[in-house]
Amino acid sequence: MSNFLYLFRGGDENFNKLSQEEKQAHMQVWATWMGGLTEEGRLVDGLPLGADGKVVENRGEVITNGPFAEGEEIVGGYLIVSAKDLAEAVEISKGCPIFDYEGSTVEVREIMSMDM
Template identity: 40%
Template sequence: MAQYLILIYEDEAGYAEADPGLLQEVMDAHNRFAGQVGELGGTLVGGNALRETTTATSIRGDVVTDGPFVETKEVLGGYYLIDAKDLDHALEIAKLCPARFGGVEVRPVMIFE
């Protein structure tokens, strides 16, 4: 098994404007996803949601600034770390990852021996 990071990129405005029912729907979808990883033969190693970009601090060289590094419509909102057989298996799992206001990116974790 290899490790893959599923990065969740979404438009933050969707959540800022969402009613409690929609937020619960999203949480339910993420809880379902956690179970689906195992059903597909993968392992959910970890994952977290990130606070909104207004809480970010960026560093470029020796300059520290408040806010995200770049302005984009979709921002990194969270991630899952999974064990999967190979990239195809990781993609099969990632297709189930909830990203109501955007999409996901799958990247293999680099192994240093």
């Protein structure tokens, strides 16, 4: 088994239009999906990310407010899941509640070892 990173992009604009009750219901969908991954022993870690941040360049010589990207490109959260290979990790990602919002994407990347 390997670990894979899911980067969640988009959906914030549509999510923010929901009523408080709708937001809570959608968060329950996330909790159920992530709970299932936990029960399967697949969920390693994962959290939403704050909207504010900084972009650091040139070893800190340039620091700007960020993220500066189009709404559908902003990374809003991540999960780390265990899967046998990239194909299985992609298949697991298809159940992600982020797809309830048009224009949302999940980038799936294998987490590589630094062992040499």
